[in-house]
Amino acid sequence: MTVPGVYPAMTEFARLTWGLTDADLEIAWEWQDYQEGVRFSFFRNYETLRELVVRLAAERLSLGQASTSAQRILAQYHAAFRDLQAVLLGYDAARLEQVPAEGEWSARQALDHMIRAERNFYFMVHFALQDARSGDGRLTEATEAMWDEFWQGDPYSGLRDAGSPQDMLAYHEKLHTRILDEFVDISEAELDAPAVFWENQPYPIRFRLHRFDSHLRQHTIQIEKTLLAIGGPLNEARRLLRLIFAALAEAEGVVLGTRVGEDACRLLASEMTERTTQVAQALASLKPDVS
Structure with missing residues (x-):
């Protein structure tokens, strides 16, 4: 399983955003013609991961490297693992031991x-x-x-x-x-x-x-x-991050047992990192304690 750089880039975004309030999601942030606030950055990460899934699956198919049954089963298991990670985002030891x-x-x-x-x-x-x-x-x-x-x-x-x-x-x-x-x-x-x-x-x-x-x-x-x-909080940001973790898991599952689309993955990782930087700057303008 290899989607180079994407998981670290996504976790960087998650660390920045998991604790945002619903009001924080309204803070100004733009992407091209879309002026829908910080909330839209979550959806851009989600959308680009969904695009990646389709591209990776198409490339794998074109190379005649269809997923085996075992790889599909393991991809389902991997999706469950990423979902657990999403559920546990941001909780400290005291909460997890309570x-x-x-x-x-x-x-x-x-x-x-x-x-x-x-x-x-x-x-x-x-x-x-x-x-x-x-x-x-x-x-x-x-x-x-x-x-x-x-x-x-x-x-x-x-x-x-x-x-x-x-x-x-x-x-x-x-x-x-x-x-x-x-x-x-x-x-x-x-x-x-x-x-x-x-x-x-x-x-x-x-x-x-x-x-x-x-x-x-x-x-x-x-x-x-x-x-x-x-x-424990169940804010909108956590719900959105759970969607992103699920999308990442599907991309990782698609490439189990092969090495396709690595350049596309690196490009997406760079895009996600830049997006995180932009969101951090937007948040810092109104929430100086966020970093």
């Missing part, structure tokens, strides 16, 4: 559950894929020793106990990238290979990959409810 009510999870606890589940899913699919590629028809029975060897040197157990929510989020992003990189070349036949977990029967790798997405969505909803319960 319990909404007795017996309920904080956002940090939900995030920990999501990460631990994905580690389990990853471990399981890794060995199921090895079994499928060995060709001998045998299924590996996972052991604690295998788990320890697989995760040797991995820092997550320490982060669970002593790391900040931001440390956990950074770990999650690295884990997510590792999963995409390892599974991006799964073939159509391999998707139907069995993968053994806790259930009474094996389920195909195809099902297991879809679980990465659906489980993440399930607990992103839980985190949303938690943040709302503790008084």
Whole structure:
């Protein structure tokens, strides 16, 4: 997955704007003939990302590099991951560790559950894929020793106990990238290979990959409810940024397993960075504390 420079450019814009009030969105900002205020800068970022999706998909098709089923499934999982990032934008450790009510999870606890589940899913699919590629028809029975060897040197157990929510989020992003990189070349036949977990029967790798997405969505909803319960803001800027994160995720998903449109991505990243600078200047004229 490579859309050079676009994610850093987008996160720079998000850091600047996630906390804007609805009134702030009315501050003067222009793009060509459009004089609709700072709000329109969000839509320009959204629109240019949507254009990029179409261009990347067309280029990939023209090169005869259609996405595989596995790549499409992983793109769905990636969209769920970017959505979680959008939901958590701007929240500090205190908010993420706040319990909404007795017996309920904080956002940090939900995030920990999501990460631990994905580690389990990853471990399981890794060995199921090895079994499928060995060709001998045998299924590996996972052991604690295998788990320890697989995760040797991995820092997550320490982060669970002593790391900040931001440390956990950074770990999650690295884990997510590792999963995409390892599974991006799964073939159509391999998707139907069995993968053994806790259930009474094996389920195909195809099902297991879809679980990465659906489980993440399930607990992103839980985190949303938690943040709302503790008084987290749901302003228009956050809603708009969520659209932008979704558009970025689709662009990144389109290029999974290939390297198309890199020049177009760099050009868009530069455009987004310039737009962020313009918006920062517009905000500074009326809100000197924004930077």
